[in-house]
Amino acid sequence: MRSIIYLVIGIFFGIVLFKSEAASWFRIYEMFQFGSFHMYGIIGSAVGLGIITIQGFKKFKIKSVDGTSIHIAPKEKSVSRYIFGGVIFGLGWALAGACPGPMFVLLGAGYLPIIVAILSAILGTFLYGVLKDKLPH
Amino acid sequence: MNWMYDPWPWYVSGPLIALVMFLLLMFGKKFGMSSNLRTMCTICGAGKTSDFFRFDWKAQRWNLIVAFGVVIGGFIAKNFLSTDTSVELNPEVITELQAKGFASAGQAYLPELLFSNTAFSDPKIVLILIVGGMLVGFGARYAGGCTSGHAISGLSDLQLPSLVAVAGFFIGGLIMVHIIFPLIF
Numbered sequence: 001m002r003s004i005i006y007l008v009i010g011i012f013f014g015i016v017l018f019k020s021e022a023a024s025w026f027r028i029y030e031m032f033q034f035g036s037f038h039m040y041g042i043i044g045s046a047v048g049l050g051i052i053t054i055q056g057f058k059k060f061k062i063k064s065v066d067g068t069s070i071h072i073a074p075k076e077k078s079v080s081r082y083i084f085g086g087v088i089f090g091l092g093w094a095l096a097g098a099c100p101g102p103m104f105v106l107l108g109a110g111y112l113p114i115i116v117a118i119l120s121a122i123l124g125t126f127l128y129g130v131l132k133d134k135l136p137h
Numbered sequence: 138m139n140w141m142y143d144p145w146p147w148y149v150s151g152p153l154i155a156l157v158m159f160l161l162l163m164f165g166k167k168f169g170m171s172s173n174l175r176t177m178c179t180i181c182g183a184g185k186t187s188d189f190f191r192f193d194w195k196a197q198r199w200n201l202i203v204a205f206g207v208v209i210g211g212f213i214a215k216n217f218l219s220t221d222t223s224v225e226l227n228p229e230v231i232t233e234l235q236a237k238g239f240a241s242a243g244q245a246y247l248p249e250l251l252f253s254n255t256a257f258s259d260p261k262i263v264l265i266l267i268v269g270g271m272l273v274g275f276g277a278r279y280a281g282g283c284t285s286g287h288a289i290s291g292l293s294d295l296q297l298p299s300l301v302a303v304a305g306f307f308i309g310g311l312i313m314v315h316i317i318f319p320l321i322f
Contacts, residue, residue: 001239003202005164010203013157014210018227020150023211025247029234032307033312035171035227043288046149046158050293053159064165072167072290075281075298082298085280086287086305092272093267093306094313097247099284100170103145104204108211113256116263117270122181123273125174129189133280137294 011020014105023105025097081137092124142220158289166199169286171277173197173204182313215246265321271280280305 004007017023020042031039056062056071064070075082093137096117098106103121106114145153158168175190177198183190215222223244226234234242241249249255256262277283280302282291288306291299 002164002199006166006199007159007206007209009157009164010206011210011213012206013154014207014212015214015218016145016150016153016157016210017171017207018211018214020147020154021144021224021275022150023246025251026226026234026242026245028144028293028310029314030226030230032310033227033233034181035230035231040149041184042151042154043284045148046154046289046315047292048189049152049155050158050289053155053162054293054295057162064163065167070162070165070184072162072232072294072296075287075291075296075302078298082280083277083305084184086302087276087309087312088272089280089283089302090306090309090311091277091282091313092269092274092276092309094310095317096269097251098274098300100174100277101207101283101285103270103273104207105211105214106177106247106252108208108213109215109246110212111252112254113262113266116257116266117273120267120270121274121277122174122177124271124276125171125278126178126183126186126190126274127187127271128278129175129178129183129187130149132187132189 013101014108017102017105019110023098023109025103028094028097052124078137080134084136141218144224154289155293158285161203167286168290169200169282170204170207171274171283171286173200174273174274175278176201237318239322276309 010102021027022042027039030036062070100121103114103118108116163170176194179192179194181188224246226243230245239248239250251262280287282302287299287302292303
């Protein structure tokens with residue numbers, strides 16, 4: 001039963017990403033050229049509403065449907081891993097024109113070359129796992 | 138119902154993305170797409186090489202199901218919820234992209250140069266997709282999250298590390314588009 005709920009949430013998210021054009025390489029390029037408010041509006045309004053949601057969860061001590069408390073695990077303290085990791089991710093985001101969510105969307109939409117990017121993203125994740133202890137964190 | 142078939146404006150899309158995060162939290166889960174890449178490594182046996190991949194991947198099954206849903210969502214949106222998928226970009230950006238060889242700018246959802254099936258026969262394009270993908274996968278895990286985990290979830294929770302990561306995403310993107318693109322396109 002739960003699996004069906006997760007599947008429906010995923011389908012909904014995939015539709016939103018495609019229809020919002022957040023999965024378009026062109027929109028990502030345009031964002032980094034400061035050519036349009038579109039992507040900033042999407043991320044900004046999602047975060048704005050997200051902040052209100054999370055603050056609401058905390059203030060009213062909202063529980064999940066299973067009765068557990070809701071919280072987003074705090075990220076570990078560091079600056080270097082977020083800067084280095086973030087910049088590397090950003091380079092790839094602009095080059096491939098897609099982050100992980102949109103990669104799955106584009107696969108479903110039938111743009112087959114994205115398979116190359118997805119397999120490479122899995123390989124990149126693997127490389128991080130192998131090199132992790134040698135990197136500054 | 139025409140609005141459904143047109144591209145959705147940011148003020149509809151952004152709140153709907155927040156709704157996705159809300160729903161996942163209400164079901165006791167979290168919003169993070171790139172974690173699936175790590176799970177896929179584990180399923181492929183990467184635990185033999187690095188303890189980073191030694192975890193019970195079945196606990197992440199729900200997220201793989203979400204990702205599978207995203208694939209289906211992409212199929213539905215493209216084939217049943219869109220009439221014209223061309224992206225109406227800023228005209229200046231279109232001119233600039235066309236000068237760089239992106240003839241389909243303004244007329245398609247993705248650049249044909251990179252994402253039509255002819256891309257497979259051009260080694261330079263394949264290399265671009267490989268490098269782009271690897272940077273995304275490597276960087277997301279190094280930074281501990283991608284756009285959904287850091288930019289949406291982390292910032293919504295007012296977490297400072299996520300702000301640093303998102304600043305990093307933008308610095309990387311700006312370097313790619315403004316400094317590296319002129320060298321490769």
